[in-house]
Amino acid sequence: MAGLATTFGSGAMTNSINEIENAQVILLIGSNTSEAHPQVARRIFTAMDRGARLIVIDPRRTLMAKRADIHLPIRPGTDIPLLNAMMRVILDENLADDLFIEMRTENFYGLRDMLFRFDLEETVRLTGVDLARIRAAAQLYGRAQKAVICYCLGITQHVCGTGNVQAIANLAMLTGHVEKEDTGVDPLRGQNNVQGACDMGALPNVFPSYQQVDIDDYREKFERAWHASLPGQPGLTLMQMTHGGKNGPLKAMFIMGENPVLSDPVSDRVEETLDNLEFLLVADIFLTETARRAHVVLPAASFAEKTGTFTNSERRVQMVRRVIPPLGQSRTDSDIIMDLAGRLGYAMDYESPAEIMEEISMLAPIYGGMQHDRLENSWGLQWPCWDRSHPGTPFLHKYYFTRGRGRFTPVVHEPPAELPDDDYPFLLNTGRIYHQYHTGTMSRHSALLSREAGEALLQLHPEDGRRLGVRSGDLLRMRSRRGEVQVKAELTETVRPGEVYTTFHFSEMPVNRLTISAQDHFSQCPEYKICAVHLEKV
Amino acid sequence: MHDVLTTCVYCGCGCGLYLHEHRGRVTGSSPSRNHPVSRNNLCVKGWHLHEFIHHPSRLTEPLMRKNGRLTPVSWDEAMNCAARELGRIAAASDGKAVGLLSSAKCTNEENYLLQKLARAVLHTNNIDHCARL
Ligand code: SF4
Numbered sequence: 001m002a003g004l005a006t007t008f009g010s011g012a013m014t015n016s017i018n019e020i021e022n023a024q025v026i027l028l029i030g031s032n033t034s035e036a037h038p039q040v041a042r043r044i045f046t047a048m049d050r051g052a053r054l055i056v057i058d059p060r061r062t063l064m065a066k067r068a069d070i071h072l073p074i075r076p077g078t079d080i081p082l083l084n085a086m087m088r089v090i091l092d093e094n095l096a097d098d099l100f101i102e103m104r105t106e107n108f109y110g111l112r113d114m115l116f117r118f119d120l121e122e123t124v125r126l127t128g129v130d131l132a133r134i135r136a137a138a139q140l141y142g143r144a145q146k147a148v149i150c151y152c153l154g155i156t157q158h159v160c161g162t163g164n165v166q167a168i169a170n171l172a173m174l175t176g177h178v179e180k181e182d183t184g185v186d187p188l189r190g191q192n193n194v195q196g197a198c199d200m201g202a203l204p205n206v207f208p209s210y211q212q213v214d215i216d217d218y219r220e221k222f223e224r225a226w227h228a229s230l231p232g233q234p235g236l237t238l239m240q241m242t243h244g245g246k247n248g249p250l251k252a253m254f255i256m257g258e259n260p261v262l263s264d265p266v267s268d269r270v271e272e273t274l275d276n277l278e279f280l281l282v283a284d285i286f287l288t289e290t291a292r293r294a295h296v297v298l299p300a301a302s303f304a305e306k307t308g309t310f311t312n313s314e315r316r317v318q319m320v321r322r323v324i325p326p327l328g329q330s331r332t333d334s335d336i337i338m339d340l341a342g343r344l345g346y347a348m349d350y351e352s353p354a355e356i357m358e359e360i361s362m363l364a365p366i367y368g369g370m371q372h373d374r375l376e377n378s379w380g381l382q383w384p385c386w387d388r389s390h391p392g393t394p395f396l397h398k399y400y401f402t403r404g405r406g407r408f409t410p411v412v413h414e415p416p417a418e419l420p421d422d423d424y425p426f427l428l429n430t431g432r433i434y435h436q437y438h439t440g441t442m443s444r445h446s447a448l449l450s451r452e453a454g455e456a457l458l459q460l461h462p463e464d465g466r467r468l469g470v471r472s473g474d475l476l477r478m479r480s481r482r483g484e485v486q487v488k489a490e491l492t493e494t495v496r497p498g499e500v501y502t503t504f505h506f507s508e509m510p511v512n513r514l515t516i517s518a519q520d521h522f523s524q525c526p527e528y529k530i531c532a533v534h535l536e537k538v
Numbered sequence: 539m540h541d542v543l544t545t546c547v548y549c550g551c552g553c554g555l556y557l558h559e560h561r562g563r564v565t566g567s568s569p570s571r572n573h574p575v576s577r578n579n580l581c582v583k584g585w586h587l588h589e590f591i592h593h594p595s596r597l598t599e600p601l602m603r604k605n606g607r608l609t610p611v612s613w614d615e616a617m618n619c620a621a622r623e624l625g626r627i628a629a630a631s632d633g634k635a636v637g638l639l640s641s642a643k644c645t646n647e648e649n650y651l652l653q654k655l656a657r658a659v660l661h662t663n664n665i666d667h668c669a670r671l
Contacts, residue, residue: 308646333644
């Protein structure tokens with residue numbers, strides 16, 4: 001979420017989920033909301049029942065796209081020119097919010113100059129969307145009093161992911177659609193506690209509450225609190241750690257509750273990296289593909305066996321409560337970490353998760369007023385929550401942006417790292433489906449969820465199906481420059497000719513053998529959404 | 539039998555729901571009526587949230603690789619080995635050759651402790667999670 005942080009100063013949903021119901025216009029970009037965020041989709045449908053209009057930017061005809069007032073079926077990877085075109089229309093038709101731009105933002109002229117040099121006809125060629133539709137969408141969004149933009153991994157998982165997010169932020173600021181209730185920019189987070197893991201500083205460059213490790217004041221504060229000297233150089237990112245290969249930078253890893261063999265791109269490379277470690281420690285609830293490669297595997301407790309907090313997409317910190325004791329000999333991850341620290345000569349003796357949270361609230365200003373006793377007696381609190389008397393914050397940036405003024409950052413189109421050609425004529429896109437979750441570590445162990453969606457299917461347009469001589473249910477061999485898998489075809493008009501789509505939940509069809517490791521330059525998010533593949537009937 | 543209010547783990551919406559406990563087993567779930575996100579409603583993943591908890595292939599004992607095979611061992615043996623190896627490699631490289639991956643499925647408290655372990659104990663900022671995925 002680097003893009004939103006550079007523009008607004010904070011990388012989280014600016015609204016609460018319930019505010020979406022009151023929006024007049026909702027712009028969805030790269031989000032298959034009804035499958036990945038059902039409760040958000042429910043709010044969007046409620047808003048539409050109350051008369052709201054829905055604009056969907058998505059290469060596929062998803063359920064949301066079918067319900068939309070305007071669907072812009074763009075070529076994958078061309079979000080930036082499309083958003084720039086919408087902004088140009090907004091400028092040309094005087095729909096910009098001049099007062100907001102004047103009072104609350106900076107570098108507007110940088111953006112304006114870029115947009116005035118911008119060729120609208122060129123956009124049509126790049127995005128494959130006709131100008132009339134782009135114009136209609138821009139007018140609808142620009143004229144609304146209350147408008148919300150929701151985006152998801154369809155925006156961030158590109159080489160230009162950060163640029164995509166900045167373009168979205170530019171559009172929202174240009175029309176003044178940020179600072180109010182029921183109005184804003186909302187990144188929908190993929191996994192249940194991604195927001196919390198970021199807030200807690202499970203990132204190579206920041207301590208909890210986004211305090212940078214290379215700023216002396218912050219580091220000294222944590223050194224005093226933790227009684228230890230701390231490294232000041234930002235560390236390696238996930239991709240740098242898991243894609244080093246034989247001569248990678250790491251000799252030992254501790255992986256807690258993640259399954260990078262299945263979730264990360266170019267799985268062969270991940271396997272090679274893990275197999276070449278001197279020592280791999282994994283803590284998980286099941287023997288995942290990653291755990292199978294470990295030297296030591298620790299049985300962890302599931303969420304029903306521990307107490308703590310999760311932070312949802314709308315920054316709401318809420319309780320997770322223990323229902324039963326850990327199964328068998330399994331232990332909670334906190335117990336494992338405290339034990340490990342003790343054996344390494346550093347005492348971590350917390351009586352309870354509540355005591356850990358107390359330490360967090362002293363060191364992480366946005367969690368300043370979050371203590372378990374307060375969370376116990378409410379539906380949670382939304383950060384920032386500065387102290388014990390603070391009620392929490394339903395929507396962000398009320399009178400000023402976290403970074404002071406919002407900054408317009410002009411961005412231009414950057415083509416995807418790999419596009420279809422004669423040898424690999426299809427464009428492969430990957431994502432999630434309704435009945436499964438992430439790498440399936442939990443959801444595939446659920447009887448019903450597996451009955452409803454037990455195997456991976458490759459969505460293929462019927463026209464392409466005819467050309468290849470395949471019908472729904474036929475087995476296809478799918479090959480990219482990096483690897484090959486076999487997968488069953490599902491003919492559907494959800495995808496367009498020349499484009500195919502599948503999911504990464506299933507280890508029998510490890511689609512990340514095919515995907516590329518090209519990443520966004522700033523956030524290092526891998527480009528899962530686009531790579532070129534060749535298909536043939538088996 | 540009793541119900542415990544908790545939070546769904548299957549997506550970033552964060553529905554509030556009750557898990558039903560019966561004789562030491564989690565047997566079902568139901569939505570919270572007044573929770574601001576769930577408002578008496580769950581999606582199919584939330585309704586079947588309990589199903590993986592008692593799955594027979596849950597890991598219940600520590601495993602260690604011996605002669606190439608993962609073999610059950612005591613907690614003490616597993617933890618001693620883990621601490622020795624992580625400590626040795628971290629000390630020899632001043633933290634540069636160890637890396638930790640935290641989880642977006644773990645709690646805030648656990649994520650906090652893991653990054654504290656990385657930074658204060660193993661002396662490395664090589665810590666990340668799947669935020670970008
Ligand atoms: S019940 Fe469904 S919508 Fe609610 S948090 Fe769980 S997965 Fe998300």
